[in-house]
Amino acid sequence: MTAEYKVNGSVAVITLNNPPVNGLGHATRSAIVQGIKQANEDGAVKAIVITGAGKAFSGGADIREFNTPKALAEPTLHTVINVVENSEKPVIAAIHSVCMGGGLELALGCHYRIAAPGAQIALPEVKLGILPGAGGTQRLPRVVGLELALNMIVSGNPVPSEKLAGTKLFSEIVKGDLAQDALEFAAKVADQRPLPKVRDLKVDYPNHEAFLQFSRNTVKAMAGPFPAPLKCIDAVEASVTKKFDDGLKYERELFIDLVQTPESKALRHAFFGERAASKIPDVPEDTPAREIKSVAVIGAGTMGGGISMNFLNAGIPVTILEMKQEALDKGMATIRKNYENSMKKGKLTQEKLDQRMGLLKGTLSYEDIGQADIVIEAVFEDMAVKEQVFKKLDEVMKPGAILASNTSTLDVNKIASFTKRPQDVIGTHFFSPANVMKLLEIVRGDKTAKDVLATVMKLSKKIKKTGVVSGVCDGFIGNRMIEQYSRQAGFLLEEGCLPEQVDKAVEKFGFAMGPFRMGDLAGNDVGWYIRKRRYVEKPNITYSKTADLLCEMGRFGQKTSAGWYDYKPGDRKPYPSQLVNDMIVKHSADLGVERRKISDQEIVERLVYALVNEGAHILEEGIAMRASDIDMVYLTGYGFPLFRGGPMFYADTVGLPNVLMAIEKYAKGRHGDAWKPAPLLAKLAAEGKGFNDK
Template sequence: MDHAFYEEKDGIAVITFNNPPVNGLSHGLRKAIVEGVDRANNNTAIRAIVLGGTERAFSGGADVTEFGTPKAGQAPTLRTVIEVLEQSAKPVVAAINGVCLGGGLELALGAHYRVAAAAARVGLPEVKLGILPGAGGTQRLPRVLGLEKALNMIVSGQVVKAATLADSALFDKVVEGDPQAAAIDFAKGLASDVPLKRVRDLAVSDADADALLLNARNAVKAGSARFPAPAACVEAVAASTNMAFDDGLAFERQQFTQLLNSSESLALRHVFAAERAATKIPDVPADTPLRPINRVGVIGAGTMGGGISMNYLNAGIPVVLLEQKEEALQRGVATIRKNYENTMKKGRITAEQVEERMNLLSTTLSYDALGEVDLVIEAVFEDMGVKEVVFRELDRVIKPGAILASNTSTLDVDQIAAFTKRPQDVIGLHFFSPANVMKLLEIVRGAKTAKDVLATCIDMGKKIGKKPVVSGVCDGFIGNRMLYAYRDAADEVMLQGAAPSQIDRALENFGFAMGPYRVGDLAGLDIGWAIRKRKKEADPQGYEEVVADRLCEAGRFGQKTGAGWYRYVAGDRKPQVDPEVENLIETFRKEKGVTSRKISDQEIVERCVYALANEGAKILEEGIALRASDIDIVYLNGYGFPLHRGGPMHYAQQAGLFNVVRALRQFGATSARPQAWQPAALLEKHAESGDALK
C-alpha cells in the first residue's frame, strides 16, 4: 500500500496522505512523508512542498493501535518527521482539510506555512485519552495562538473550526474552497530569498501568564482530580513560557511518557477503542441498506416517553406522542416544554429552537394516528400483559416496513415480537432515565430481528447522540442483569456487617457517582419492590426476603417519601444516616442468624465490582454481549461506573483475572449463597491462560 502519493505540479511537490479513514500517522505514513520531503529537496526543479490529506481528513493524529507496540517508537517517529519539515531547505506548506487533530495538528505546526479550509476542524484532544500532545503541541500551539487560547484548547481537548482562528498565527490563509489548490498557489508565490518561518522560533508572550496558569491549575484540581492528564497539560504548556524550546520539548516528552503508562490513560484509550467497536456487528455488513426514519411514534407520555421523544425532536425528526388520556398527554407535553425552557435558561438553546422542537411534536389518543410513522417506541408499564395489548394494536395500524421497538428494561423481546405478525421488524430500544440526558442506548436484538432493522437502529442511535450497544435477549439484558449481581453483592456485605452508608462511601471513593443505596433512594425503592412482589407471587417458596422489603413495608420508598435507606429533610436531597434503618438491619441479621463483622472498604469494592465482572463474563460466554468492551460501554454510560477505571471488564483485566477468580472463590466460601460466587467458566479459562477477555 502507498501510504502517500507524490506528484509534481508546476515546480511544487505535492505529498498527499493515503492512510484511510483519517490518515492516522502510522509508521508507514510517517516514513512516506520523510521520503517525499527528501525527494523534493533533492530535485532542483522543485521550489516548495505541499502536504495534504483528503476532504475528510488532513490527519486525525497518531495511530492509537500502535500505542504500546514497537511501531509506535519505530523511526521515523512523529517528532523526527516534524524536525524533517522544519529543517527542509524548501518551504513546506500544510494544506488542511477535514479533521486535523492531535499529531495531525502537531505535524502541521512543523510546516513553515499553513493553509486551511474554513470548515476544517483542528485541536489537540489527547487529554481525552489520558495523555498530552507528545510531539511538540504544548510548545508550539502557545507560540501561534497565545497562552490563554492554547491553554484552554489543550487542557480541555477542545476541537474548533479553522475559521474561528483565522486571525491567529496558526494559519497563513483560510479559504472557503479547496485548501490544497490554495496551498499550491500560495507556495508558488513564496519569495525564495526570505528565511523560512519556524514556529519554534516564535516566543510565548503574555503579561498575565502567571495568573492564567494559576487559574488553570486551580480549575484542573477542582474538576479533574481523578485524571492526571489535565494537570500535566498545564505544566507542559507552562514550560513553553519559562523554558528554551528544546528544554520544553524534553519536559513535554517526559510528561507524555509518564501519562502513557498510567492506569487512567490505559482506561481512556480502551474506552476510545471500545466505543468504535461497539457499533460493528460481525454478521451485519457495514453497507447494509438502512430503512428511512422520517417520523417517529412514541407510546406513553410519562417521564420515559417524554425523554425519548426529546431525543428525536432534538435531531429534527417529527414525533407523534400517544397517551390514553388527554390529561396525561398534556402533562407530558408540558414537561417536555419545561425541560426545553430550563435548557434555554442555561443558554444552551435559544427560544426559537425551543419552538422549532415543540412544533415537531404532535399528540394523539388514537393508535390510528400512528399509521405512517417509520419507527414506533413503546414506553409503557413494565408488564408483559400491557406490552401485549400495545404491540397487537401497533401490528394492526403501523405501515409495513416500519420498525416496532420496545423500551423494556427486562422483558423478553422475542415474546413481545411474537405478539405481531412481523417479528423481523421488532427490536428492543432500551433508553435510560432521564432518556433525554443519558447516553447509553441498549439495542436488544431478537432472534428474528432483521439485519437492516438492527443496522438502522444503530445508525439512528448515533444520530440522536447516544452510544449504542447491542445485546441479546435475556432477563435484564446486559446492564440490568449485571446490576442484579452488583446489588446482591452489596446486600450480602451489608448483611455480614457493613452499613449502607459505608458501602456507598467505599464505592463512591472508588469512583462511582453514587453508591447503590443512594441510587435506590433516588430512583424509588417501590419500583424494585413491585418486581420482587411479582416474583414472590410466582414462586412463594423460592423467594428470599431482603432488607429492602422491610423498608418498603414501612413506607420508606426513598427521597419521594423523605425516608428510604437514609432519611431526608424537606427541600434537601442530602442523605442522612438513620438509626431506625440501622436497627432494622440488625434485627434482620439476628433473624437470619448472622453475626456481624468488621468489613474493610477494599473488600466492599472487590465484592461489588468483581460480582459485576463475573456476571459480565457469563453474559459474554452466553453470547448476550458480543465483546467484553461492549459491557464496559454499557456500565460506563448507563450505570455510573467510573470512567478512569475503564469499565468492570477492563478493571478486572487490570486487577488480574487470576486475582479476581481467587477472590470470587474466597467470597463463595463464606457466603450463604456460594453458587452466586461461582466464577464464570470463561473467567476461569482466561485466568488460567493469561489471555485477555475479548
C-alpha cells in the first residue's frame, strides 16, 4: 500500500505511505489520482486531505525509480498535480517533518496547505544538477515572493516551516495534533468557492530585472562549472515575465536540457554512489550492530586528535592514550584550540565546546581504555609499531571490543594476526584533517566479522562520514591508485614539466589541488617513507628520483616552509622555487633525457588515466565492490572534481575505447612499463560497456 484512502466524516484522507520518505513513485502517484477521483465521486465527501505516514509528508521523487520507465509512466507528477488542482472539492496538504522536491510541488498544487512547526521545506533539485520540474519554479515565487523563492531554489537548502509563516505558502502553522487540525481545517473550507489556485496568483516584485541581474552576477561567481543554478534563475524569472502555462512549459524545457548535461549526470552518479556505498552484498541491512557508547584512540597527534573530534562532535565519549604526558597535553590542547577556532568563526557555542571537551579524557595507561567499545590506533605507519600496539590491545580490551587500525597502506590481515581475535579487527582509514574530510575507508580483513563491518558502517554515518568498504591490499583503494598518479607526476618532471605546470593543468581540469601542492600540504616525507619501503618490497616498480632528491634537501613541504614550492612565514601560498626547478632540470640531464614541451592535455590524461587503469585492476581483484565506490573515495577524499563524477565515471563519459587508446599510446613512451592496460578495461572497451553499467 503506497497511499491509503480513508473517509473520516465528510473528509477523505489520502495518506502517502511509501517508506522511508514517501517518495512519489509510480504506484504512489496512481494511488493519489485514484483517491482524488474516488473522493470527488463520493457525495458524502466535502473535502480532501493529503498527508504522509511516518517521518515525512513527502521527500519528492522515488529515487529507486530514477532511470527506469516507471519514472516517466503516467500518471506523471505533472498529471497528479493537475488532477489535484482541478479537483471539484478542496484539497488540503497537511505537512509535517519533510516536504521537499516533488513533495513540495504536490503541496503547491493543493488548494490549501497547513504545516506542523519544524517541517523542512525545500526544492533541492539543484543539488542533482537539475531544477524543479513539476511547477516548483513557477508556483513557489507566487506564494513566498520572488526573492525568498529564488534563494530556496538556487541553494536547494531547507527552510523550517515556521519561518515561512505569514507567506501564502501556508494557511496555518498548527501547534496541536496535525491530523485532527487538518480535519477541522478541511471542514472549515469545505464549502468555500471558488477554490484558490496558486497558479492564479501574480508575482509582484518592483524592478525585478535589476534584482535578477544582481542574482545572476552573484550566482555566476559561485556556481563554478555547474549550469543548474543559473538556469534556476531563468526559470524563476519566467514566473514574473510569462503567463503561468508558458512558464511551466519553459521550466520543462530547461529541466530536460539540464538532465542531459554531464554535470547533472555526475551529480546524480555521486548521489546514488553515496547510497550504494553503504550496501554490502553479503552483509544484510538487518545485521545486528554492536553497541558503541565509548571510544578509545591510541595517539594524540594530528590524526589521533582529528579522529577523536569526530566522536566528540557526535556526543560519544573518547579516551586518548599517549605514551608521554607532554604529547598527551599537546594533543588535548590542539583539540581545544580547534574548537576555540570554530567558536571564533561563530560555528560553535561556548556551551557546545564545554560539552565536547567534557567528553574527552586523556591517559598514559592501557588499563584505562579496556572497557571502550571500539579502539582506533593512530600511531606511526610502521608494521613493527602496529604489532606492539595490537598485542597490547589484545591483552587489555574487553571481549567484543572492536580493534581498528587507521593504517593508510599496511596489511590489515597481518595486523589482525597479532591478536587472538582477528574477527574483531578492521581498518578505519581516516583522511587528514580527520575532523573535516568526509571519507572513511573501511578495510575489511579476511576474518573481519560481519557484525563488526555493519557496526563500523553504521558508525561512519553517525560521525557524518561517507564510509566505503575496501578489501586488503597495499594502499587499499585510494592510496593504491594515487601512487600511480604520483608516479606519472614524477615522470612528467623528468620529461619536461615543472611542478607549477602540472598543478595548474590538473587544477584547471577541476582538482582542488595538484599533486605537488598536495605533497607539500601532506608532507613529502610521508611519500618518501613509503617509497623506501617499496624499494625493498617491490624493487621492480620504477619511480622518478626527483621526489627523493627533494626530501634529501630537507624540503618536506609546508611544515618546513619549503617543498616543491617555497613558502613565506604565515603564508600558505606556494611560490615557484628556482632551486627546485634547477634540481629537476639537472636531474633530467643526469638521466640523459632531453626535455620536451608537454601539453596540458597530456598531463591530465596521464594523471587521470593512471587512476582509472589502477581502479580497473582494483575492481577486477574485488578490492572495491563497485566502480561507484572508487568514485566516492576520490570525490570525498582526494579532491576529484565533483562535476566530473569521479575517475571511473569520467572514464565512462570519455568512452573506454578512447581511454584505452590513450593508455596504449603512453605505453610506447618513456616508462611505458607503468602503462599495462588492466584486462577489465580492455574487456569493457571491446564490449562497448562502461565501468558503471549495470
